Amino acid sequence: MRTPRNKACATAAMKQEALDAFRGFLHERSLRSTEVREAIVRAALDHGGHFRVDDLVDRARRTGMRISAATVYRALPLLVEAKIIEPTEVSGEQRSYEAIYGRKHHDHLICRSCKRVVEFELAAFAVLEQEIAARHGFILVDHFHELIGICGNCRAPDNAMRA
Amino acid sequence: MRTPRNKACATAAMKQEALDAFRGFLHERSLRSTEVREAIVRAALDHGGHFRVDDLVDRARRTGMRISAATVYRALPLLVEAKIIEPTEVSGEQRSYEAIYGRKHHDHLICRSCKRVVEFELAAFAVLEQEIAARHGFILVDHFHELIGICGNCRAPDNAMRA
DNA sequence: CTTCATGCAAAAGATTTGCAAGTTC
DNA sequence: GAACTTGCAAATCTTTTGCATGAAG
Numbered sequence: 049m050r051t052p053r054n055k056a057c058a059t060a061a062m063k064q065e066a067l068d069a070f071r072g073f074l075h076e077r078s079l080r081s082t083e084v085r086e087a088i089v090r091a092a093l094d095h096g097g098h099f100r101v102d103d104l105v106d107r108a109r110r111t112g113m114r115i116s117a118a119t120v121y122r123a124l125p126l127l128v129e130a131k132i133i134e135p136t137e138v139s140g141e142q143r144s145y146e147a148i149y150g151r152k153h154h155d156h157l158i159c160r161s162c163k164r165v166v167e168f169e170l171a172a173f174a175v176l177e178q179e180i181a182a183r184h185g186f187i188l189v190d191h192f193h194e195l196i197g198i199c200g201n202c203r204a205p206d207n208a209m210r211a
Numbered sequence: 212m213r214t215p216r217n218k219a220c221a222t223a224a225m226k227q228e229a230l231d232a233f234r235g236f237l238h239e240r241s242l243r244s245t246e247v248r249e250a251i252v253r254a255a256l257d258h259g260g261h262f263r264v265d266d267l268v269d270r271a272r273r274t275g276m277r278i279s280a281a282t283v284y285r286a287l288p289l290l291v292e293a294k295i296i297e298p299t300e301v302s303g304e305q306r307s308y309e310a311i312y313g314r315k316h317h318d319h320l321i322c323r324s325c326k327r328v329v330e331f332e333l334a335a336f337a338v339l340e341q342e343i344a345a346r347h348g349f350i351l352v353d354h355f356h357e358l359i360g361i362c363g364n365c366r367a368p369d370n371a372m373r374a
Numbered sequence: 375c376t377t378c379a380t381g382c383a384a385a386a387g388a389t390t391t392g393c394a395a396g397t398t399c
Numbered sequence: 400g401a402a403c404t405t406g407c408a409a410a411t412c413t414t415t416t417g418c419a420t421g422a423a424g
Contacts, residue, residue, distance in 0.1 A: 116381045190323075245398075
């Protein structure tokens, strides 16, 4: 029994489940389950929040294995297809990803100043999106929604008001 | 009198207005108005829809001027700040921009298969976004919204059904 | 033992930067 | 004339690819 969670880091059980799912995914495709690929999956699951490819490479290497960036780049599309991770559309910046295995879909609210990311999910959006897609004869497949704002801290930090 | 339009290409009058605005913008900043920069602005305004930096370079060069890519890259942030263009978040692909001077804000509905882009604008979103931002103590500054779907043509083209 | 995966090095792109020469104000 | 711009070339950075070697099934 697996309940979608909203915490960034996977539990041990969840991690195992994700690894199993990934093995299944590879097997279906007649691709090979390797230690290197599993290390990459683990690195992705262990890395809370958003990460860039470099972060993943570094973290995977902390296992002591010799892992080349090329291999990580080659593995990424697999992790995405297997729904272990998802690219995140953080405007302007370098491409980043986040682990999604066993998590509910969510969108992001980002502070322009401190870059803090708040996750949110709003069912009402889905309805409107469907409506718009239908209006133009599209079938909706996916969406990206990113809100940019200034968070309370950055706007009026106590320490900035007096000082 | 200027009415926000939704057509991709700027009229001559609108183009002139945008150029004037850009000159003003540069002047405020004690930056210099140059032929090269104006050629870049013109290229951006003339280019309907979304374009990549290369497109802009090519188009600006069609004036016969010798314009280097570096200069275009250096000009881009200015055009963005001056609200002549805006980066568009087309997931995954190379970064692209579109001219926004004198146009209403809109979001994009994109066909995953043929890449056709439909523009839409829905006031109801704005309300929900405000609400979410407020709920987390943010002041909303901007947003990106992109719907991905399959358009009617790509889904069931007449010619694909028989044949 | 065949097919796939990997590391390494080189390649390819996209964007940025240093610098000398040319322009704008 | 001082400060800002530009083109060019070189430097960065990120991502992809070729290839010989090493594993997985």
